[in-house]
Amino acid sequence: MPEADSMSQVLFYYSTLPRIAMACLCGAALGLSGALLQRVLRNPIAEPSTLGISAGAQLALGATTIYAPGLLDLSREGVALAGGLAAMLLVLALSWRQGLRPVSVVLAGLVVGLTCGALSATLIQLNGEYLISLFIWGGGSLSQQGWGSVLALAPRLALGILAAALLLRPLTVLGLDDTAARSLGVALHATRLGILLLSVWLAASVVSLVGIIGFVGLAAPAFVRLAGARSPLWSPVMGAALLLLADTLTGTVPILGDDLVPTGAMTALLGGPMLLWMLPRLHALSGPADRGTGSGAGGRRSARPWLLIAALAAVLPLLCWVVLAAGAGDDFRELLPWRWPRLVAALAAGAMLGASGTVLQRLTGNPMASPEVLGISSGAGLGLAVLVLSVAAPGRLEQLGATTLGAALALAVMLLLARRGGFAPERMLLAGVALAATCGAALTVIMSSGNPRAFQLLGWLTGSTYSVEAPDALLAAGFAVIPLLLVAPLAARWLEILPLGETAARGLGIAIAPVRLCLILLAAVLSAAATLIVGPLSFAGLMAPHLARLIGLHRPLPQLAGAVLIGALLMGLSDWLSRSIAFPYQLPVGLFATLIGGPYLMWLLARPPGGRQGR
Missing domain, CATH: 1.10.3470.10 (ABC transporter involved in vitamin B12 uptake, BtuC)
Incomplete structure (x- = not known):
């Protein structure tokens, strides 16, 4: 009995407590990242998952794990940051000609995310069944075997919150139109780039440690706004509470028998419907949608279509x-x-x-x-x-x-x-x-x-x-x-x-x-x-x-x-x-x-x- 008590204490100290701390830290980091992205892009549904940042970071980590594992020893976080930043830049490039309209940005991000996800799954499949664990890890697992990850993420989150506190005034001004922001002395491009880098860095840090945890960055700022708070610094608190609640429900509500389900997969499962619920809120920000038709009446028309x-x-x-015949030779x-x-x-x-x-x-x-x-x-x-x-x-x-x-x-x-x-x-x-x-x-x-x-x-x-x-x-x-x-x-x-x-x-x-x-x-x-x-x-x-x-x-x-x-x-x-x-x-x-x-x-x-x- 004493040995059982001792083992329970070890598991509680080295597994349960670090998992609780990691849920709070990851939720806070993603909540802050989502709040910053929503402010700088003036987009109420921007967050690391909807903008493809998390999927880009996961693809970079998966490809590096398979083809250049030595880079992970140098900086696992750096690899994730490079992948997330590349995805973010691609999203901005795709939506730049639409003036970074909210719907265009998020649509581009979701498409980039889906493509990166398909590539990640293919890399895993082509490199053997043993890499299925990498796929499950990519679903966002908060399981911990010590305090190492907690000690790695905590100072990064502290720096992120400090930077966000120093950027409160520019963040508030960026909520106005560009002309008003310039008249108030804000360097728009430099400020936006800095805030985007901070957001991507926070999200990449989470992905490098626990995988993809989706939609926390969407939900936390939304609930903060519904509660009447205006400061983005409340979003980390809400994000920590939401992810801790989701992780607790994941461990207590039976979904697939007694098998463990990655917390990130569960948050994404809940976050997709939430994104659908929030779509009507884009009306005031996105402007009139471009009505196209499937008929394709524009463009050149063939005089002889059946030819x-x-x-x-x-x-x-x-x-x-x-x-059928290429490369077959005599073996056709x-x-x-x-x-x-x-x-x-x-x-x-x-x-x-x-x-x-x-x-x-x-x-x-x-x-x-x-x-x-x-x-x-x-x-x-x-x-x-x-x-x-x-x-x-x-x-x-x-x-x-x-x-x-x-x-x-x-x-x-x-x-x-x-x-x-x-x-x-x-x-x-x-x-x-x-x-x-x-x-x-x-x-x-x-x-x-x-x-x-x-x-x-x-x-x-x-x-x-x-x-x-x-x-x-x-x-x-x-x-x-x-x-x-x-x-x-x-x-x-x-x-x-x-x-x-x-x-x-x-x-x-x-x-x-x-x-x-x-x-x-x-x-x-x-x-x-x-x-x-x-x-x-x-x-x-x-x-x-x-x-x-x-x-x-x-x-x-x-x-x-x-x-x-x-x-x-x-x-x-x-x-x-x-x-x-x-x-x-x-x-x-x-x-x-x-x-x-x-x-x-x-x-x-x-x-x-x-x-x-x-x-």
Whole structure:
């Protein structure tokens, strides 16, 4: 009994107390970082997670752990700071031409964060199953085995609070417009840069020690404002209380049996809905949203659209021959049974994503809508995750049913939120990416359960087609052909009329509710089947309709056909390059498509507001 008491005391002193102290310190650091970012950017939903800072720091730490571990011995914090700062600079560059408008900044940050997260997951997968612990750590674990981390973070937080106290006057002045701030003697660029560096440093310090803990920096300043306090120095106090409460609930509320769940994953799971709740508060700050349409009426128009489609169709068999025969030599017959299922599955997934993206862009009147950006693919992934943990060996049809249900629910939530916001494009995108972040956090919670079956989800996250066999490929091709050839052309008239508005659509004999339901189900089934093959973040559903419009295909049926062919070509090319560019190693096809699609989406965000309008 005395030995048991002694062990309990040791655990309390070296594990429980340091964890409590770490929760308070991390919460305070993130609360202060979020308050500073919100002040300097005049953005009520800016914080390290929504601006991609935490994800950039985690990517830098993961890549350094794998490829240059010696740098971590020099300065783990320095590596995290470099990654977070690079992500922050990228976000500012993407939103600079929009004048750092709140919605533009946060949307760019969330896209950068999702892309960095996909790259981190891929690095982990490509370097063995033993690195799953790195993924779980990245979910934000406050577990402690001593006082070292506490003693490392405490002086940094003290310096941060002291610096923030000295910057109170400039912070107050920065809340005014730039002209007023200059007239009061504030050096705008130098002050903003200094405050941004301080914010990124605080966030990077937390990431380097415990991983990503999301949305505390969003919630703490929000609750401080709701309580009536004006000083940002109250945010560290609120952040400490919130994270300590979340950590306590994580340890006491059963979620996945007796398994421990990273606290950061739990805060992200709660923070995504909070971000959705706060979106209406952006109205006064963001200005009028740019109303685009999925019809893409602007730009060049082809006089012979079907000739262009025939040319695209002619390129497809040529690509198939290159993908199947490249590098095979005399081993073509032996390699063919391994290559063609992957190729067929990738082509089918690309075609379905292209069709789904076209339907979504026309249905929502939003030229940047796609299954990946609106969180539909992530919803499909969450449905798959629940099935994998519930059923020992689910078949493909069961997986398709689960992913379809998840995608349909995500799309329904998305459209409900969009309708309340008047279908404003940027609000829709922001809500979609927040929904994707929430589903991603739920996936992290599930993968942290320790269940061996959860690891296969990591391969799915990166869009690996390694395990695709002939029956899977034929099933994917069937699901691509049936809705694309039989259902989608019948919907062409609906897609032509719906962007005109409800009044015009009813006047032309369209039953709005049933038609929208049919289109939602079509988009959900296509998204779910494609997501099952190439993962949640390929961006083919965004790029294919855009590229179809760029070559002059604007009418619904030609654009749909062009997007289907372009999506298939993109994913087929990605499949070939993913196994060739780093030979003998093979990159997941979903990752390779993300490496193309992520920068493409960032380029769209960086364009002037008028450049994104569809008509």
